[in-house]
Amino acid sequence: MNVKTRLGALELANPVVLTSGTAGYGKEISPYLDINRVGAITIKGLSLFPCSGNPPPRIYESASGVLNSIGLENKGVERFIQEDIPFLETFSTRVITNIWGTDEQSYLDVARVLTLVERVDGIEVNVSCPNVEKGGASFSCDLASLGSLIGKLRDVISKTFIVKLGPMKENIGDVMVLLEHLDVDAVSITNTFPALAVDVSTQQVYFSRKTAGLSGPAIKPLALRMVYEATQASDIPCIGMGGIASGTDALEFLLVGARAVGVGTATLSNPVASMEILEGIHSWLSERGIESVEDIIGKAR
Amino acid sequence: MNVKTRLGALELANPVVLTSGTAGYGKEISPYLDINRVGAITIKGLSLFPCSGNPPPRIYESASGVLNSIGLENKGVERFIQEDIPFLETFSTRVITNIWGTDEQSYLDVARVLTLVERVDGIEVNVSCPNVEKGGASFSCDLASLGSLIGKLRDVISKTFIVKLGPMKENIGDVMVLLEHLDVDAVSITNTFPALAVDVSTQQVYFSRKTAGLSGPAIKPLALRMVYEATQASDIPCIGMGGIASGTDALEFLLVGARAVGVGTATLSNPVASMEILEGIHSWLSERGIESVEDIIGKAR
């Protein structure tokens, strides 16, 4: 059976991708999961300088979902290259680095550094970080500022260029058309949803930054709709994600048009969730005598 | 203990309201629940003419959530008045009628009829029905068309005038400011979220209309955020709803600023969920020696 898939020029051995922020820098997940077996690993969102993130508490559990307010904590791109790239060089899996910035310049600076790193196969740009003040949110709130950022990044990124979208005001079809014009290689859909939690014991909002991002099984139907609409509007390859916790969940995303699937929150409750999902895809295809995962991508219309 | 609350001129004996579409026309829920004990009952969305709704299947269960594609089936305002108002006249609870239309005229026509019905205490206008082609969706997609509809309805509605909002492109704070200018008495937040389900056994999208509305516990954190932002932007009384299934859930909405809470999907799995929620509010307040529910409204900021 053929489970290979493709994000533009980047070939993945299978469609299951670890999403950003739920697999650390690679090292952290490695004792639990052989990262050579996933289609790709996406690194925690990197910024130019280290970022200490938000004050605790940073995570809250809702019905079948998780709210996080990590605040994009990360060690910064330089320390990542020093401390983690050598480790990643001992693996053959695809490595996608997720990046963010607080203005166009800082995005461009990180992208310029990472595009020179051989071990990096793809650069995923987070344009929708609801947790950080002045964060990416501003770049996805209208087509003009999104287009400006992405256009400039396209000029500096020589790796597979992935734009990671979240819920936004603009029509997702319009965004896809814009990204197609800007020659983006792939999109990841979706990032977390802006949400709020209240602690009735203290009678206060739970997170210090008030809103936080909702992920996990609760958002799967919302994510499926976004992927469905995005892949109908454009042929840009899409990594579908949002609440995937089983092989069936992954197949749903592939059926509506995703070419790969991201596993995020599920990894937190089970570090080998991605492997079980991959096995689920395998056995579903083989039970139906379907030769290639390509054959089901976009079949549900 | 005082659990009375107020939506403009309309006083409710307690803050727990049955939401539209999950309590039928009143008659259907009555064998299971004494509707005199809820703060108000909201009737299934009424249109000028009967509407047969969407083809089955109409409901799908996701993780801690429910997708519905009822398609606003209803018997039409005339039959409601003939068949159900006499029944409702035997009760003293507050009755809110939910209405929708396919253009301004049809909204206005239903509103004109209902505003003359004595037993009707409030009229809730659904401006965000994602299930019906050409439905309310268009009225909430920009401030101009929303403002035009609401302004005209304000002129014909003499009952408590409630606007029911759902997820939309416009900033919710801006919408609230607009509604305040238009002298709306209250808002209901939120309607369902546009979502999609896939049936892997048929490899097709599950609903014939493709997208459907997500409700239930899964959406609570999203709804809380909307209510939080809306009540910070404006003092219009808000009925908060979205996934409320326990007294604690209801308290969370009151703490962020809702003056009443709606119980929808929870009624489907337990017809007396609203009563258990009301008891939960009561015992929480009394355990803390809080005299009046007013004292906690908007405390979490």
Added chain:
Amino acid sequence: MKKALVTGKRRDGNLVEFVCKCPEIAKSAVPGQFVMISVSTTLDPFLNRPLGILWAEGDYFSVLFEIVGRGTSLLAQLEKGDTLSLLGPLGNGYSLDVPRALLLAGGRGIVTLHFLARTLKEIGISISMLFGIQNRSEIVLSRYMVNCAKGVQRFCCEEEISGVFQGTIVDALEDYATVQTIPEGTGVFACGPEGMLRALARHPLLENHRVEVSLEAVMGCGFGVCLSCAHKGRDGYLHVCSEGPVFPLSEVAW
């Protein structure tokens, strides 16, 4: 919600039967009705599941279900001594005012017809029952055929099983009709998969009979408030939980 104590459990492969103690439900249930059972104590899955009533007697009633998905899998984990949270009895049952009855049950459609057969037998109405399954995995269901001294009883399977009539329930009905006429006024009751009911709807043998069918639909509430259980009818949609699940065949469309 009502509470019912599970006083007995029987499991055969994918089929589970619970005997439950709940006088409130047992004493008022009539054949064709169903219950909505809560399958989880957490918020997932959130909705109850509809199951037909297999029989009711004294303080007890029973349900019989097939494990097909998340809800039924969770339910199957309950054991004797556990407590069910449920609503019921719900919906409208079969008409009992018939001079004689012909019951056509397909697969797990036998559940409510089992209850009907027992009840008709009790009140002295003669019944014939045809019961069909698709393959041998469902053979245990034949346990629920009710032995009726006077009437005919037939068992058929689409798969070959030695000694068993091979064919669909429609084939069995045609075969039955060659030896036995269906007297005018016979109450015909059918419960089974949509495909079977649809085939019966157009069948000339049943043309001049009063036929009642029990429909299924994916349900939200089971008690009439959500309008999710729509099924095509002659004049617009039927609502399976509140107007059915039993309908005159003539009112149903496909």
Added chain:
Amino acid sequence: MKKALVTGKRRDGNLVEFVCKCPEIAKSAVPGQFVMISVSTTLDPFLNRPLGILWAEGDYFSVLFEIVGRGTSLLAQLEKGDTLSLLGPLGNGYSLDVPRALLLAGGRGIVTLHFLARTLKEIGISISMLFGIQNRSEIVLSRYMVNCAKGVQRFCCEEEISGVFQGTIVDALEDYATVQTIPEGTGVFACGPEGMLRALARHPLLENHRVEVSLEAVMGCGFGVCLSCAHKGRDGYLHVCSEGPVFPLSEVAW
């Protein structure tokens, strides 16, 4: 995920102890480590819950927890014979290379210090243990104090209980220090509520000692990938699951 068979269960009010069989975890666990336990087979709640290891011996280990919310309530429903799905042992334990030890346990903080005391005793290191609770409802926890022939053992409660020292663990420490000096080099280990640890952090009695504390944080994964378990540290945030849960007190900030 690893599997562990629940071979014993003890429940006292809101406290539950499970004895579990899982050689993989039991054989490698050291005092201070924890496990992440799955509390539901459905999708709600979705995350695992962290629980300290009470003891480990041969093929067995044990956890002791208080029912405080949804997850612990669900966990408490499991019985002997059920199987836990879990990860562990996780995190870094206490330092065992000390000449003598003073253990300060507050409430359910006794869990990991119980394991530490047993281990130190086994390797022949003399220990003293002060154990404090807030009110009499927690009195059953005193069962987990480890009897150490040579060391001092003290039990205190903020509420009045006859025959028991009344006060916080800090009061008890001060009282202890009036009769006993804390020799230089003593390993001081503290586990308990944040308030207690904060009070110890500024306490002159511990100023010149090597103190290790075990921290708690709300956790997403428990194995270092999500960065949700942040706790204020001297230089930026500490990550409780991967860098802790045991930290030198000097590295922690509040």
